[in-house]
Amino acid sequence: MTLAESKEGQTVVVRKVRGSGPSKRRLMDMGISRGTELKVERFAPLMDPVQIRLKGYSLALRRSECAFIETEHAGK
Amino acid sequence: MLNIAVAGNPNCGKTCVFNNLTGARQHVGNYPGVTVELFEGFTVINGKRFHVTDLPGTYSLTAYSKDELVARNFLIDKKPDVIVNVVDASNLERNLYLTLQLIELKIPVVIALNMGDIAVKKGFVVNPSRLGAMLGVKVVETIARNNSGMEELKTACSEIISESLPPRTIHYSSEIEDCVSDLEKILSGKSFFPHVPDRWTALKMLEQDETVISCLKTSGSSEKLFPVLEKYIQKIHDLTGDDSETAIAEARCAAASGIFRDCVSISKIGKRLITEKIDSVVCNRYLGPLILVVIVYMLFTCVFKVADELQWIPLFNGEWVSPVGLFSTFFDFLSETASTYIKSDILKSMIKDGIIGGVGGVMGFVPLIFLMFVFISALEDSGYVARIAFILDRLLRAFGLQGKSVLSLIVSGGLGGGGCAVPGVMAARTLREEKDRLITILVTPMMNCGAKLPVYAMLIAAFFPDSRGQMMFLLWALSWAFSLMAALFLRKFIIAGEQTPFVMELPVYHMPAFKNLFIHAWSRTWLYIKKAGTIILGINLIFWSMMYFPHQDTVPDHAEEQLRHSFAGRTGSALEYVSKYIGFDWKINIALIGGFAAKELVIGTLGTVYSMGDDALENPEPLSAKLSASKDWSPLRAFALMVFVMLYAPCMPTVAAIRRETGAWKWAVFSVVYSTTFAFVIAFIIYNSARIFS
Numbered sequence: 001m002t003l004a005e006s007k008e009g010q011t012v013v014v015r016k017v018r019g020s021g022p023s024k025r026r027l028m029d030m031g032i033s034r035g036t037e038l039k040v041e042r043f044a045p046l047m048d049p050v051q052i053r054l055k056g057y058s059l060a061l062r063r064s065e066c067a068f069i070e071t072e073h074a075g076k
Numbered sequence: 077m078l079n080i081a082v083a084g085n086p087n088c089g090k091t092c093v094f095n096n097l098t099g100a101r102q103h104v105g106n107y108p109g110v111t112v113e114l115f116e117g118f119t120v121i122n123g124k125r126f127h128v129t130d131l132p133g134t135y136s137l138t139a140y141s142k143d144e145l146v147a148r149n150f151l152i153d154k155k156p157d158v159i160v161n162v163v164d165a166s167n168l169e170r171n172l173y174l175t176l177q178l179i180e181l182k183i184p185v186v187i188a189l190n191m192g193d194i195a196v197k198k199g200f201v202v203n204p205s206r207l208g209a210m211l212g213v214k215v216v217e218t219i220a221r222n223n224s225g226m227e228e229l230k231t232a233c234s235e236i237i238s239e240s241l242p243p244r245t246i247h248y249s250s251e252i253e254d255c256v257s258d259l260e261k262i263l264s265g266k267s268f269f270p271h272v273p274d275r276w277t278a279l280k281m282l283e284q285d286e287t288v289i290s291c292l293k294t295s296g297s298s299e300k301l302f303p304v305l306e307k308y309i310q311k312i313h314d315l316t317g318d319d320s321e322t323a324i325a326e327a328r329c330a331a332a333s334g335i336f337r338d339c340v341s342i343s344k345i346g347k348r349l350i351t352e353k354i355d356s357v358v359c360n361r362y363l364g365p366l367i368l369v370v371i372v373y374m375l376f377t378c379v380f381k382v383a384d385e386l387q388w389i390p391l392f393n394g395e396w397v398s399p400v401g402l403f404s405t406f407f408d409f410l411s412e413t414a415s416t417y418i419k420s421d422i423l424k425s426m427i428k429d430g431i432i433g434g435v436g437g438v439m440g441f442v443p444l445i446f447l448m449f450v451f452i453s454a455l456e457d458s459g460y461v462a463r464i465a466f467i468l469d470r471l472l473r474a475f476g477l478q479g480k481s482v483l484s485l486i487v488s489g490g491l492g493g494g495g496c497a498v499p500g501v502m503a504a505r506t507l508r509e510e511k512d513r514l515i516t517i518l519v520t521p522m523m524n525c526g527a528k529l530p531v532y533a534m535l536i537a538a539f540f541p542d543s544r545g546q547m548m549f550l551l552w553a554l555s556w557a558f559s560l561m562a563a564l565f566l567r568k569f570i571i572a573g574e575q576t577p578f579v580m581e582l583p584v585y586h587m588p589a590f591k592n593l594f595i596h597a598w599s600r601t602w603l604y605i606k607k608a609g610t611i612i613l614g615i616n617l618i619f620w621s622m623m624y625f626p627h628q629d630t631v632p633d634h635a636e637e638q639l640r641h642s643f644a645g646r647t648g649s650a651l652e653y654v655s656k657y658i659g660f661d662w663k664i665n666i667a668l669i670g671g672f673a674a675k676e677l678v679i680g681t682l683g684t685v686y687s688m689g690d691d692a693l694e695n696p697e698p699l700s701a702k703l704s705a706s707k708d709w710s711p712l713r714a715f716a717l718m719v720f721v722m723l724y725a726p727c728m729p730t731v732a733a734i735r736r737e738t739g740a741w742k743w744a745v746f747s748v749v750y751s752t753t754f755a756f757v758i759a760f761i762i763y764n765s766a767r768i769f770s
């Protein structure tokens with residue numbers, strides 16, 4: 001599953017960040033790496049971008065970036 | 077002199093700290109990417125002067141966008157003596173990721189553990205001495221917004237210099253460390269990067285940092301180094317299953333989270349923050365856009381009501397006026413006095429028409445500008461601006477822009493009618509892709525900046541006095557609509573290409589502090605006043621002389637004919653060949669030429685034109701009254717003029733900024749040509765369609 005498929009209010013854990021280059025590095029710089037817990041807070045008015053919470057702060061990402069973040073359900 | 081660099085993540089309070097240390101008044105705002113260039117200042121610690129530099133915020137030392145590159149290059153090339161690493165204590169884990177990279181530089185670091193007040197609300201209690209011991213740095217708790225902890229911060233800086241205490245080396249996993257130490261051995265003594273330790277270079281090589289790699293390649297030592305590097309990159313990949321860059325990033329993440337767990341105790345788990353509650357309303361899918369529009373609408377109606385419409389200030393003679401009315405009454409009085417006491421014709425015209433008629437019109441709107449800035453500063457300081465970017469990203473993407481372009485547009489006046497396109501053009505540095513940046517830069521000048529505001533206010537007062545706020549709201553909506561159209565056009569036909577991903581932190585809401593708001597709004601208003609009293613005054617006098625000469629001593633009631641035959645009058649008349657299609661006469665043309673130097677000059681020069689061409693010397697009245705009484709003018713013409721002023725050529729300082737930021741005259745010239753053409757087409761449509769219908 002990727003983050004792009006998650007629903008509002010869901011909490012997930014990052015398994016892997018796919019892709020390469022600057023876009024991937026940026027996601028990792030923002031603290032998204034293996035094992036990070038993410039909560040999908042809400043979608044923007046046109047269903048994109050997505051607001052997520054991680055490590056106690058709030059981040060907005062587009063779905064196209066979310067598709068690079070492989071996740072699994074929290075607590076597995 | 078010793079150098080202090082203020083570095084840290086975006087929006088952690090660096091500029092606040094910098095302002096406190098140096099007494100500067102650089103722009104502070106509650107969204108990431110406020111500072112995009114270096115600011116310099118001085119501070120005195122124990123009688124010694126230090127040079128302080130405020131850096132743009134950065135999430136990592138592998139720079140992502142242009143503003144981050146500025147920060148990185150400064151740290152690597154300039155090698156400051158101390159880094160003051162401002163750290164957001166309420167967001168410690170992510171902030172430590174950068175701190176780990178800073179201490180890899182082996183420059184003494186003082187951590188300013190900032191935003192303790194918010195950390196407490198989030199339930200984080202940080203142990204500063206433990207944090208300091210783990211990293212080998214000094215840690216000082218600060219609340220930069222209240223100027224607290226600054227003396228301790230200064231002391232720590234001078235102490236760490238005298239002790240010359242380098243930070244500790246944090247070791248990552250053994251797979252990485254083995255490769256790093258081997259690479260270090262090869263690098264040692266070669267000094268490719270004289271200011272940084274070899275360990276840093278080795279790590280950056282493994283991270284495949286573009287700048288470091290290309291530097292090494294050009295230094296001609298690649299034959300020996302790169303095969304070894306390839307081998308290690310492969311080795312890390314085999315051991316961790318990831319590319320080396322990811323492996324190192326994950327190692328730093330893990331180290332940061334280890335330190336975080338060790339130094340922080342967390343209470344109040346699961347309690348919802350006020351910020352989250354506000355977001356659930358403000359960013360709500362249905363309410364969000366509605367709230368945005370209502371806020372802007374309220375902004376305009378309130379500002380115009382209080383500053384221009386309601387007459388709530390008593391005068392000596394028992395009349396009541398609005399604040400803007402008060403200012404213009406004052407300038408009318410000056411103008412009257414000037415015409416009574418000054419006998420020389422040329423001097424009288426210079427003072428009455430050139431100075432008071434021109435600059436008075438610009439100064440008259442100071443109360444409006446001030447109030448606008450108060451509201452805009454409040455919005456910028458609240459944290460709402462980042463939400464606007466979030467709400468609008470998808471919409472803007474359809475037009476070839478993106479959420480972060482909103483920051484540029486807002487800085488140049490996209491939220492109200494106050495701002496400036498020059499910092500707006502620079503703010504586009506936060507966009508990574510060159511094409512996104514270019515399009516944002518080219519549409520940013522179409523926003524309603526603080527200099528266009530008096531033009532609108534004057535014309536609205538003359539022709540739409542009963543719906544001032546509403547008209548401004550309409551102009552606001554049009555400025556967005558037209559810039560989106562322009563962006564779409566540019567993206568389709570001129571600058572097709574890839575878009576930058578949108579990844580943006582949404583900061584915690586802050587209650588704006590009223591004292592700061594007023595200081596902030598005042599310092600911006602003061603800039604406006606200073607500009608009006610210097611540049612606008614100077615250029616307006618040049619225009620006045622072009623309207624005065626060549627001068628024949630004619631009888632007074634030929635003032636208009638006289639003006640028409642001046643240098644400026646003839647130029648304006650020549651332009652009528654084109655401008656007649658959008659209903660502008662030679663007088664407006666003169667004003668529009670003035671507006672190319674600075675947009676305030678549109679009313680400056682128009683004021684001078686109408687003051688000079690006016691035969692009734694006895695009874696001076698405000699420009700807006702003259703225009704609404706003139707038979708040449710109509711609401712339609714006023715509206716077409718407002719839209720034209722909104723869209724046509726950026727002012728000269730903006731053109732210069734576009735040249736600087738794009739590095740090419742090509743784009744600077746293009747911005748003038750395309751926006752003037754665009755303005756002409758739109759004004760043509762407005763003017764002619766309205767005439768056909770009526």
Ligand SMILES: Nc1nc2c(ncn2[C@@H]2O[C@H](COP(=O)(O)OP(=O)(O)OP(=O)(O)O)[C@@H](O)[C@H]2O)c(=O)[nH]1
Binds near residue numbers: 086088089091103
């Ligand atoms: N509550 C609280 N707010 C603070 C503190 N320090 C700074 N702020 C606020 O945090 C916001 C960001 O401050 P800036 O100084 O602009 O941050 P910056 O690090 O320079 O940001 P960039 O230039 O975007 O990288 C502003 O709204 C400040 O008023 C603090 O200690 N406590």
Ligand SMILES: [Mg+2]
Binds near residue numbers: 103133
């Ligand atoms: Mg700043």
